Amino acid sequence: xxxxxxxxxxxxxxxxxxxxxxxxxxxxxxxxxxxxxxxxxxxxxxxxxxxxxxxxxxxxxxxxxxxxxxxxxxxxxxxxxxxxxxxxxxxxxxxxxxxxxxxxxxxxxxxxxxxxxxxxxxxxxxxxxxxxxxxxxxxxxxxxxxxxxxxxxxxxxxxxxxxxxxxxxxxxxxxxxxxxxxxxxxxxxxxxxxxxxxxxxxxxxxxxxxxxxxxxxxxxxxxxxxxxxxxxxxxxxxxxxxxxxxxxxxxxxxxxxxxxxxxxxxxxxxxxxxxxxxxxxxxxxxxxxxxxxxxxxxxxxxxxxxxxxxxxxxxxxxxxxxxxxxxxxxxxxxxxxxxxxxxxxxxxxxxxxxxxxxxxxxxxxxxxxxxxxxxxxxxxxxxxxxxxxxxx
Numbered sequence: 001x002x003x004x005x006x007x008x009x010x011x012x013x014x015x016x017x018x019x020x021x022x023x024x025x026x027x028x029x030x031x032x033x034x035x036x037x038x039x040x041x042x043x044x045x046x047x048x049x050x051x052x053x054x055x056x057x058x059x060x061x062x063x064x065x066x067x068x069x070x071x072x073x074x075x076x077x078x079x080x081x082x083x084x085x086x087x088x089x090x091x092x093x094x095x096x097x098x099x100x101x102x103x104x105x106x107x108x109x110x111x112x113x114x115x116x117x118x119x120x121x122x123x124x125x126x127x128x129x130x131x132x133x134x135x136x137x138x139x140x141x142x143x144x145x146x147x148x149x150x151x152x153x154x155x156x157x158x159x160x161x162x163x164x165x166x167x168x169x170x171x172x173x174x175x176x177x178x179x180x181x182x183x184x185x186x187x188x189x190x191x192x193x194x195x196x197x198x199x200x201x202x203x204x205x206x207x208x209x210x211x212x213x214x215x216x217x218x219x220x221x222x223x224x225x226x227x228x229x230x231x232x233x234x235x236x237x238x239x240x241x242x243x244x245x246x247x248x249x250x251x252x253x254x255x256x257x258x259x260x261x262x263x264x265x266x267x268x269x270x271x272x273x274x275x276x277x278x279x280x281x282x283x284x285x286x287x288x289x290x291x292x293x294x295x296x297x298x299x300x301x302x303x304x305x306x307x308x309x310x311x312x313x314x315x316x317x318x319x320x321x322x323x324x325x326x327x328x329x330x331x332x333x334x335x336x337x338x339x340x341x342x343x344x345x346x347x348x349x350x351x352x353x354x355x356x357x358x359x360x361x362x363x364x365x366x367x368x369x370x371x372x373x374x375x376x377x378x379x380x381x382x383x384x385x386x387x388x389x390x391x392x
Contacts (some may be wrong), residue, residue, distance in 0.1 A: 004096075004315040007035035007071035009062045009086055011043040012171075014100060015077035018307065024051050027308050031315040035070040037062045057179050062086060066328035067095050068287030069305075073097065073310075075127075079173050080105050084113040085329070090388035098125045098314055101189065101190035103331025105181030107339050107364055114250035114329045125314055130191040131198060131326060131364035133311040134300035135268045138262050140199045141252065144241065149276050152236035154200055154229060160248030161241065162186040168219050175219035177365065182215075183221030184243050185338045193334035197240065200254060203333055204237060206307040207352050211345030216244025220372060227341045228350075239341075259293070268298040 012095060015038070023033045038044055044058050059065040066074070066089060073096040076086045084104045090097035091292045103126060104110040142148060155352065161184060173179025174194060185193070197203045212224040223244050229237030242248075251287045252263040259272040274292040275281075277367040305312070310326065317324040336354055339361045344352040346364050 001317065003080040004318050005034040005070060005072045006031050006315075007037065007065050007074045008077055008098065008149055009065070009074060009075035011036060011040075011047050012077065013039040015075065016043075016047065018077070018311070020050060021309065022308055024053055028311050028315060029256075030185040030319055031158055031311060033071075033118060034339055035059060035065050037065045044142055044327075059136060063089060066090060066095060071095055073123075073314065076100055079179055079185060081179075084109040087113050087124065088116045091116050091124060094120070094122050096123040096314070097328075098127055098310065098320055099328060099331065101194070101331070101334070102307060102334050102338065105138045105186065105329070105335075106358065106362050107335050107356055108334065110332045110335050111358065122199055123314070123324060124231060125310065125324065125326045126328045127193075127310055128191065128194050128198075128326050128330075130151060130195055132303070132305045132350075134264055134303050135266060136195055136199055138268055138298055138300045139252075139263060140201070141330070143254065144201050148254065148256030148261065149273075150278070151200065151231060151233060151234060151235040151254070153201075153229075153253070153255040154196060155250050155253045155255075156192060156196055156237075156239050156253075156309060157249045157251045158189065158192050158239075158241045159245045160250050160362045161225075161243045162246040162248060163188075163217070163243040165217055168217055168312050172374040173222050175217070175223075176374055177368040179372075180221065181365070182338070182342060183219060183223050184241050185222060185225060188243060189213065189225075190239050190334050190338070192239070192241070194330070195252075195339045196237075197333045197337065198330070199252075202231065203265045205240065205354060206230040206231045207337065207340040207344055207354065208349050209344035210340035210349050211342065211350070216242070220368075222342070222345070224339060225345070227344075239316060268295045268300065270298050272296065283351060284336055286330055334382060 009018055011078045019033055020062060022028055033053060033056055048146055057070055064114045069102050074090050076083055076099045083099050085098050087099050174182055189239045208228040211222040213222050214220055215224050217223050220286045227239040255260045257277045262269040272294045279293040313325045336356050339356045340352040340354055343361050345351055
């Protein structure tokens, strides 16, 4: 069977993981690496010494790689600001592309990318590997089926992102406004900001954000965030995250009038009400009465293929073997949410409406970039991230 020829732009932590731990070990059934690109020759040299596939062609200019005719599909694994530019370059050449999270730093550049994707035949996906997680897929299934009733509250405490100062010091671009465009929201939490809308089935309408900048680390961007969500139907939500707390928590709750879903420790608990809580309230004769409940540990299919699952799906879908799982244009949702939280934080926690005002956010971001500085760091370092993903 024909195999999809992949190229990777960027041989940092994530790009190296894909090349060495997935493609080189045969985890991508219908895909093969034919080209790799990085602007840093030292990273190319390091890859050449470690990878067993010696037929790969290497580039230091990504456009030369795209124009080489060696790639049917490309993985974009570079700092965040460059994601839309490189995705657009792929789409304009008819090359299929998977973009690493987040889709971009600010909403307007992602809207531009999506507008190009709408006009092109090449396929575009986001690396939303957490959507493959059986627990989150099951939560979405239950939510969209209406079995939880009317949405009342969404709460995600995701504080187990603990990072040391050494982590931030391993890249001159990392944790800077000019290099990364933000901190815990844009680096660690894009998956959760995607899932909180994908699982629930809708975006919040309004957001308030309270962000702390360099609270726990010597960095200029946010490393602690508390956000408050308001939904169209009046439901509310909380999103709490940090890279400065250990031991942390990863607990995702969705409450509705017919019960509650609780995702924690890779388990999904469904607490079912015997009756809709609103109906029960209006009909009950007892002031302290409440519906009977049933507590269920939800069974799933157990499949959690993560990055391997996204890439295999992409290759198989290009070959007509299955449907595409992730539409890349959905990447805008998490960026909108991220921008709204950040913008609200800059406004002292004032309410921000979605979709976010792209020009306003960009102008505020550029003010911070004007005083931002790259750090002194060893950009040759590549950290092994295998085994760090889990349910995050």
